[in-house]
Each structure stands twice: as C-alpha cells, then as structure tokens.
Amino acid sequence: MGEPVNRIEGPIRVGVVGCGHIVEQYLQTLPRLDDVSFVAAADLDAERAAAVAARVPGARSLSVDELMAAEDVDVVLNLTIPAAHHEIAMRAIRAGKHVYGEKPLTADTASGREVLEAAAAAGVAVGCAPDTVLGAGTQTARRAIDDGLIGRPVAASATMVTAGHERWHPNPDFYYRPGGGPLLDMGPYYVSALITLLGPVVSAVGAASALRDARTIGSGARAGEVIPVVDVDTHVTGVLVHASGALSTLVMSFDAVASRASNIEVHGTDGSLVVPDPNRFDGEVALWRLGGEAWEPLAASAGYLEGGRGIGLQDLAATRGRPRASGELAFHALDVMESLLRAAREGQAVAVGSTCERPEPVPLTDLGAR
Incomplete structure (x- = not known):
C-alpha cells in the first residue's frame, strides 16, 4: 500500500466497534499509550458499548453509524466477529477513516483484497492484529x-x-x-x-x-x-x-x-x-x-517491552500510517x-x-x- 493520503501526523483518536470479550485486553493497554486516545465505543448491544465507554474518561457511547460519522474518530478499531470484519472495515474506509482490526483481516482473501484495494484508493491505512509480533x-x-x-x-x-x-x-x-x-x-x-x-x-x-x-x-x-x-x-x-x-x-x-x-x-x-x-x-x-x-x-x-493488545495502534501512529502489523x-x-x-x-x-x-x-x- 502506498503512502496514505490521509496522513497520520500525531496522536490518533480511536473509536472501537465491537465490545465483546476481546475489548477487555485492549482496555488494559490503550490508556497507557502516548500516541493513542480512546474516544468512542459502539456495539449492536448499546448497553455493552455504554459499559465500555464508561470505563474510559472522556469516551462516549455511540451507534455504529454515529461512530463512523464522528469527526473526532481517526481510526476505527474493528473488534467485531470475523464474519463482520469486512463490512465494518469497508464502512470505515468509505467514511475516510483508518482501520485497525482484530485477526483475521477478513473471513476470506476475496473480501480481504477488497478492503486493501478500497483503502489504497481512499488513501487510508490498514493495520491488523496480531500485534504480538511487535513484542x-x-x-x-x-x-x-x-x-x-x-x-x-x-x-x-x-x-x-x-x-x-x-x-x-x-x-x-x-x-x-x-x-x-x-x-x-x-x-x-x-x-x-x-x-x-x-x-x-x-x-x-x-x-x-x-x-x-x-x-x-x-x-x-x-x-x-x-x-x-x-x-x-x-x-x-x-x-x-x-x-x-x-x-x-x-x-x-x-x-x-x-x-x-x-x-x-x-x-x-x-x-x-x-x-x-x-x-x-x-x-x-x-x-x-x-x-x-x-x-x-x-x-x-x-x-515493544511491556506490550499488550493495542500496541499495533501505537505503531500505526509512530510510523505515520505505515504499520508493521499491516x-x-x-x-x-x-x-x-x-x-x-x-x-x-x-x-x-x-x-x-x-x-x-x-x-x-x-x-x-x-x-x-x-
């Protein structure tokens, strides 16, 4: 992927979509990353999103549509189940936002290719777990x-x-x-x-x-x-x-x-x-x-010493949109x-x-x- 048009120049503001089991591990890491700010949470279950947002000072609970439209969300953190990875990634890209997702990238290579091609055309970056490889x-x-x-x-x-x-x-x-x-x-x-x-x-x-x-x-x-x-x-x-x-x-x-x-x-x-x-x-x-x-x-x-799930977002910011966990x-x-x-x-x-x-x-x- 070439240099993102929507270049990352500093700390990134992250909105998470999907507040299930895995979000707990991200919540242990994101608050201690200098270049990452967790600003919003969304889930099909509004109560789960509200519970996650309430644990991070300044974060708010939104619908998925509201999160995609939010001007203060630079990166969509896609923590949905694998079957939904493609849909959420494509919605984020269409909204002009960078994407960082849980693994696998998508459920299959055909949909994964579509995500990468759409991101390249839109000039946004795509990162993906596992970021354990950065530890x-x-x-x-x-x-x-x-x-x-x-x-x-x-x-x-x-x-x-x-x-x-x-x-x-x-x-x-x-x-x-x-x-x-x-x-x-x-x-x-x-x-x-x-x-x-x-x-x-x-x-x-x-x-x-x-x-x-x-x-x-x-x-x-x-x-x-x-x-x-x-x-x-x-x-x-x-x-x-x-x-x-x-x-x-x-x-x-x-x-x-x-x-x-x-x-x-x-x-x-x-x-x-x-x-x-x-x-x-x-x-x-x-x-x-x-x-x-x-x-x-x-x-x-x-x-990265003392790493945890989410350091891929720190790396996304540090590399100005060219993440190693790409x-x-x-x-x-x-x-x-x-x-x-x-x-x-x-x-x-x-x-x-x-x-x-x-x-x-x-x-x-x-x-x-x-």
Missing part, C-alpha cells in the same frame, strides 16, 4: 536471526494444541463455523510470527480433520449448551515453504489436550532458537549454538492459511498467490517508561 519476544528472536546467531535459517516448527475454546469462551459458536477453527483463529499468531522471522511463504501442503460434530460450552450463562461444528476443520497440520527456502511445520488443534513442544522453534546451520508463545508479547528467547551444551537465554534486544502482512497470512486448507482438501501442494515485505524490525522500546 519483545518475537522481535528479539528476529534480531537473533538477523544478527546471524543461527546461521542460515533452514526450518521452523509451530505448535498450538488446545482442547477447544468452548471450555472458557461464553459464546464460542463462531469458532466452529466457516471462518473459525484453530487455523484461522490461532494460526494468525503463528503464521504472522513465522513470516516476521523467516519472510513470506510461496507454497503449502497439508492435511486436516474434524472428528467431532458438536461441542459443549463450559462457562457463562450458556454453560452446558451443545453447539454444532459446521464445516470447519478442528485439527490442521502442514508444511509452509518460505521464499527463502526455509520450511515451517505447523500444527494447529482444537482437538488435542496438551503438548510439550515449544510454541515455535527456528533451526539454522549454526544454531537453534526457542521463540516464545506468539499469542503473548514477551517471554524468553533461548539459543542453542552449534557445539554448545545448553540453551542460552537471550536478553530482550528488540520490540493489512498486507495480515492478508498474506490469511492467504497462506487458506492455501494450507485448500492443500489439505486437494491432497497436493498449493501455491500461495500473494506475498508481502518482511516487516521492518522494531527497535527496543520500553512502553512502560513512556
């Missing part, structure tokens, strides 16, 4: 790779195993409908981290399964209710071929119970790295050098995941049609000291 964990690992500590990267592995989000989420239905599942829900963290560490992906092979047709909600007002699993794979495994030649093995599951595997490991000709959970911002990076005798912890050397990165990650699912269905390698620039590294930045 000290992933960025310190990237710095180690860039500094040559593991030699030439040759392979990586990424593993996410859980028995299913219905055990803790009070309204988990969307996880088990098209656009959900472990790959499209949790995969963005892992695939975005792998792209950040190793660069874009050119092809994928894989296999997938869905061995249960129903799930039981484990918490909240609907606890005990049984919901269907509708046309979504709940265990996905595959191999991603990066343009660099490195190979990443991926396992994403809502069917298994636990794993002792590292969330991400990266292996090179001169060493191996253990990379922290890409669903978190910090965590220890460990290096085993060729000829070494133990894992060696690496001090944080890059990324729409292009999110689109490529979505394309990679769609390609992997297609490869699983077809039983053959599938080329990934898109690419993206490997995001610029994040200098070591202490948000806690801002």
Whole structure:
C-alpha cells in the first residue's frame, strides 16, 4: 500500500466497534499509550458499548453509524466477529477513516483484497492484529536471526494444541463455523510470527480433520449448551515453504489436550532458537549454538517491552500510517492459511498467490517508561 493520503501526523483518536470479550485486553493497554486516545465505543448491544465507554474518561457511547460519522474518530478499531470484519472495515474506509482490526483481516482473501484495494484508493491505512509480533519476544528472536546467531535459517516448527475454546469462551459458536477453527483463529499468531522471522511463504501442503460434530460450552450463562461444528476443520497440520527456502511445520488443534513442544522453534546451520508463545508479547528467547551444551537465554534486544493488545495502534501512529502489523502482512497470512486448507482438501501442494515485505524490525522500546 502506498503512502496514505490521509496522513497520520500525531496522536490518533480511536473509536472501537465491537465490545465483546476481546475489548477487555485492549482496555488494559490503550490508556497507557502516548500516541493513542480512546474516544468512542459502539456495539449492536448499546448497553455493552455504554459499559465500555464508561470505563474510559472522556469516551462516549455511540451507534455504529454515529461512530463512523464522528469527526473526532481517526481510526476505527474493528473488534467485531470475523464474519463482520469486512463490512465494518469497508464502512470505515468509505467514511475516510483508518482501520485497525482484530485477526483475521477478513473471513476470506476475496473480501480481504477488497478492503486493501478500497483503502489504497481512499488513501487510508490498514493495520491488523496480531500485534504480538511487535513484542519483545518475537522481535528479539528476529534480531537473533538477523544478527546471524543461527546461521542460515533452514526450518521452523509451530505448535498450538488446545482442547477447544468452548471450555472458557461464553459464546464460542463462531469458532466452529466457516471462518473459525484453530487455523484461522490461532494460526494468525503463528503464521504472522513465522513470516516476521523467516519472510513470506510461496507454497503449502497439508492435511486436516474434524472428528467431532458438536461441542459443549463450559462457562457463562450458556454453560452446558451443545453447539454444532459446521464445516470447519478442528485439527490442521502442514508444511509452509518460505521464499527463502526455509520450511515451517505447523500444527494447529482444537482437538488435542496438551503438548510439550515449544510454541515455535527456528533451526539454522549454526544454531537453534526457542521463540516464545506468539499469542503473548514477551517471554524468553533461548539459543542453542552449534557445539554448545545448553540453551542460552537471550536478553530482550528488540520490540515493544511491556506490550499488550493495542500496541499495533501505537505503531500505526509512530510510523505515520505505515504499520508493521499491516493489512498486507495480515492478508498474506490469511492467504497462506487458506492455501494450507485448500492443500489439505486437494491432497497436493498449493501455491500461495500473494506475498508481502518482511516487516521492518522494531527497535527496543520500553512502553512502560513512556
């Protein structure tokens, strides 16, 4: 995407659309960001929007239409369910506002492409979670790779195993409908981290399964209710071929119970790295050098320290509308995941049609000291 016409020159004023479960994590971060001001909240449930607005001094509760028209909203923070990401993003773009959304960018690449093209035409910026890739964990690992500590990267592995989000989420239905599942829900963290560490992906092979047709909600007002699993794979495994030649093995599951595997490991000709959970911002990076005798912890050397969900908005402001957690990165990650699912269905390698620039590294930045 080219330079936004509606250039960001200073602190940004944010209006959130969607006041469900995930907004809680953003509320813990946004008030401590120097370049971000949370000014408005909207939701289909007006009471939920009012409750969120009441927790932030100066913020107000609006309808979605009112928020889109508000002159003091520079960026729409899109925290709706994945099925609504496209609609809300397009409404924001038509209103001349920048967009920052939860992952995935949209429910599919066709609608994601439309969002990016519309934003480019309107001269507005698009950012997208996960912004965990901007944290000290992933960025310190990237710095180690860039500094040559593991030699030439040759392979990586990424593993996410859980028995299913219905055990803790009070309204988990969307996880088990098209656009959900472990790959499209949790995969963005892992695939975005792998792209950040190793660069874009050119092809994928894989296999997938869905061995249960129903799930039981484990918490909240609907606890005990049984919901269907509708046309979504709940265990996905595959191999991603990066343009660099490195190979990443991926396992994403809502069917298994636990794993002792590292969330991400990266292996090179001169060493191996253990990379922290890409669903978190910090965590220890460990290096085993060729000829070494133990894992060696690496001090944080890059990324936003003390990060939390929403630092992508700080980065959007700091980069003047060219965020590292960009729409292009999110689109490529979505394309990679769609390609992997297609490869699983077809039983053959599938080329990934898109690419993206490997995001610029994040200098070591202490948000806690801002």
